[in-house]
Amino acid sequence: MSVQVPGELRAALRRLAQEAARYAHGKLDAWQQQARGDAQPAGATDRAAVAALRAVVTGDNPVPAALKAAWQGAGAGTRTAWVAVLLLVAVTAPVLLLLVLLAVLLIALVLQARRALGTS
Numbered sequence: 001m002s003v004q005v006p007g008e009l010r011a012a013l014r015r016l017a018q019e020a021a022r023y024a025h026g027k028l029d030a031w032q033q034q035a036r037g038d039a040q041p042a043g044a045t046d047r048a049a050v051a052a053l054r055a056v057v058t059g060d061n062p063v064p065a066a067l068k069a070a071w072q073g074a075g076a077g078t079r080t081a082w083v084a085v086l087l088l089v090a091v092t093a094p095v096l097l098l099l100v101l102l103a104v105l106l107i108a109l110v111l112q113a114r115r116a117l118g119t120s
Contacts, residue, residue, distance in 0.1 A: 044073035044074045047072060049066070051065040
């Protein structure tokens with residue numbers, strides 16, 4: 001089964017793929033130098049990419065390596081924002097769970113009352 005793609009979409013996807021390949025090709029030399037240790041990664045994204053590549057080459061899991069390198073390469077503002085978001089999630093998660101449980105309890109009570117009254 002083949003999917004028919006309109007000509008305009010096909011051309012746009014082709015341009016997108018070409019731009020992505022051009023960007024990756026431009027970064028490839030820098031990443032190779034960084035992976036060899038000849039140059040230091042410039043930012044959090046470069047650090048994460050190089051750490052993930054090193055982990056893959058050594059047979060380790062690239063996800064923790066990339067996360068650790070991204071954290072180390074992030075600026076103080078970015079780190080502060082992430083900590084604030086995680087704290088907000090940690091504080092609001094129990095409240096949201098309580099609200100969901102109360103909603104389930106309310107639905108169960110309404111259904112029980114309807115069943116007792118004989119209506120559906």
